[in-house]
Amino acid sequence: MTSKEMAGIAYKAIDEKxxxxxxxxxxxxxxxxxxxxxxxxxxxxxxxxxxxxxxxMRMAENGIVNKKIEGNRNSTWVLMDYGDVIVQVFMPDDRLFYDLESIWRDGKDVDAEEFKKVP
Structure with missing residues (x-):
């Protein structure tokens, strides 16, 4: 499975919720x-x-096992490491505080519409 397919599965799982x-x-x-x-x-x-x-759940259904999860059930920030795909779930204030978008500003923003088409 490609990293783009993995990211697509994660994106769809996030969008479902x-x-x-x-x-x-x-x-x-x-x-x-x-x-x-x-x-x-x-x-x-x-x-x-x-x-x-x-x-x-969606990643496991597709045979993708996380390498590490940081955070717990009461966390306002959770990091999920799937190797080629990292998912960060924040409460809004924490997202502003950590400002990952600025840290990774040299990366390329990807249109989410691209991932709606990934199987």
Whole structure:
């Protein structure tokens, strides 16, 4: 499975749980950490956890195992590492504080519409 297909599965899982302000950044040309970084807001801790749970479930259904998850059920920020795809789920204030979009500004913003077409 390609990293783009993996990112597509994660994107769809996030979208199913109505994640807000989804940002997909292609970091393949500037980092050895991953190919895609997906950043999303949840509106409350319950939604953050619902997004995390759904991403885990959809990725596992497709045979993709996470390498590491940072954060827990009460976290306002959760990092999910799938190797070539990293998903970061935030509460809005934490997202502003960490400002990952600025840190990874040399990456390429990817239109989410591209991932709606990925199987």
């Amino acid at each position: 109505l994640g807000k302000d989804i940002k997909i950044i292609d970091i393949s040309e500037i980092s050895i950490l991953a190919d895609y970084l997906i950043i999303v807001n949840g509106t409350n801790i319950s939604q953050v956890q619902a997004i995390v749970d759904n991403v885990e």
